[in-house]
Amino acid sequence: MISFNYVTGLSKRQPRFFNIFLFSLFFLIFSPEKGSAGLLYADESEDKINRIIIEKDKLPIIDSISPSRANTVFRDYNSIVESNRKALSAGREPEIMFFQYKNTERFTFQGVAARSTMNQETLATLNQIENAQDDVKEKTFILPVVDGLFIAMDRGINSIEVLLQENYSHQTLTKNVIYYNIEGRDYIFLRSKRFTPTERAYFLDSALRLPLDNDSYWVSSEFGKRKNPFSGEMKNHNGIDLAAEEGTPVYAIKDGAVYAAIEKDVEFGNYLILSHDQGKMTSVYAHLSKIFVDRYQYVKKGDVIGLVGQTGKATGPHLHFEIRQGGKAEDPRNRLNIKE
DSSP: OOOOEEOOOOOOOOOOOEEETTEEEOOOSSSOOTTSSOSEEEEEOTTOOEEEEEOGGGSOEEOOOSOOTTOHHHHHHHHHHHHHHHHHHTTOOOOOOEEEEEOTTOOOHHHHHHHHTOOHHHHHHHTTOOSTTOOOTTOEEEEESSOEEEEESSOOSSHHHHHHHHHHTTSEEOSSEEEEEETTEEEEEEETOOOOHHHHHHHHOOOOOOSSOTTSOEEEEOSEEEEOTTTOOEEEEOSEEEEOOTTOEEEOSSSEEEEEEEEEETTTEEEEEEEEGGGTEEEEEEEEEEEOOOTTOEEOTTOEEEEEBOOSSOSSSEEEEEEEETTEEEOGGGTSOOOO
16 A cells, blocks of 8 residues: 555535435535435544545436536536636635546547546546546546546556656645545545646557567567467467567566466466556567566566566577457557567
């Protein structure tokens, strides 16, 4: 768990009533019972910090973020966001409220942020979005009504969470800090905070890097049907083989977690599988002479994770490299600038 220096900073101001369609939603911050109809309630954990609990399935639903007169919930949402910005500008406390929206309209992440008028970093840190180019079609978002950064208090699950935790772990947080428990996960909310230039550049960087340095390899076998060098049979080759000197550094192509670190496999010898984008994509690095990472370890793009070798079934030193999207192998040339 990440360790922060923090001082509790919750507002004791009670939010107002809002009428949405035929029901009223009353949000209590400090003293409601957990069985009440409110969407938020406070809970004091063992560390004596009051957390505002958010139960996603009880949040008011925005069916569409396309503006229209009939879309009353979205109009109410926009009104609350604007009212909160005016309140903050005047030095007043904002309302605390959340909505949910399922992106059946198939907007990009930037599209959702623009239509909700929320800063991209606010939506990204609250909804575990790692990169601005992530596919968010059909994703259910939690939409807040105040901008800021949501920093997870447990182990970061994506690269931007890890970076924020590293940047804020040694800071004393005393102003405009609220503690949330969202779907069972604890967050510190830093109101009105934005990404630093470095954090923003990291969030906007969607490119994959090569698993080997560009001048260190040549392609010895392409993706697709080929004659197996051992059996002579025509079989699918689900990756690409990059021949290189034994001991050549092998790099993670993207931030992710080590899903598997296997040694002495009959086929692949020593190999690694990295999981990216919360499992949506995986990359495979096989026939390694050495492995430098452990299972479940988090790695960043460009980290050296192993060395080229010829373990397992290999006719010479090379890296067998795969990219799988949704479990299906795809030609790495479609994603990487691999030289001919």
